[in-house]
Amino acid sequence: MSINLQTWYEQMQVGNVILAYKGSISSDLISNSLNQIEEKLDSDNESLKVKRRIYNVLVEVLQNLYHHLEIPPGFNDGSQNTDKYGLFVFSKLNNTTFKISTGNFVKTKDYQMLKDRLDQINYLTQDELKDLYKLVLNNDEFSSKGGGGLGFIDIARKTGNKYEYKFVDYDNKYYFFCLDITVN
């Protein structure tokens, strides 16, 4: 294995960390994380605009993890529960900038499609993203899981920022996918 997840998880924790988690991503975990973050943003008196934006992006990011998690057979990082395994860190970098980092396994066969999709979204202007969003939304083949990349398009529209990502070799069947999203 060529990535040390613990080291990477620790390296992700920059700035003022509001919430960091690694382990199984369940529906309850998502609810609890969202509540916790919402309370924290409220107590820090963040503006309504910032709160709405962060909340929207976090919902998409965490549910994306929930729906698309892949686990290499036999994977165990020492956590109690490694079913639906993922990592995320939400931190405040400075007065106006927040960062959401996620990490999860991706099958090598899905790598190219995901990479192409992110590259395409990064390349598009806001107007083009709006058109693409409407096109995918109105497409009947869109999956019930929220697939078709609608979540990624929505995040890019709301943040106005580009995705930073990398795929790290794990074994011959899996990559570890690291994604950074800036919200400001």
Added chain:
Amino acid sequence: MDSINIEGTSKTPTVVFNAESGKIEIKGRSIPENSIEFYKPLVDWLDSYAETAKGLTEVNIQLEYFNTSSSKCILDVFKKLENVHKRESKEVIINWYYEEDDEDMLEAGEDYQSILKIPFKMIEIES
């Protein structure tokens, strides 16, 4: 036909569908992991409603947050309402509420408006 009354939760909206009054309301947060499970009964209800629809169906949508998996289901709801609107002497109006300065929510309403052939009214409310 029976009306639908669902109380909102932290992940699902308050829903009131009333065939007698022709009023339809979805309000609150719509961020469930499985949106289809939540919206399927609402879409089915609208199929039956089309037969007995009031002259005017008033739809009030007042969402605080919705995820992209709900966005597809909400479009399905609107498409059923569009079918009602297409019928002779049946009219549907969608009131899309958004909090002042919530441009993202206004824009989301405008996205739907541009996809559908059904009258939308954008209504700003105080946050």
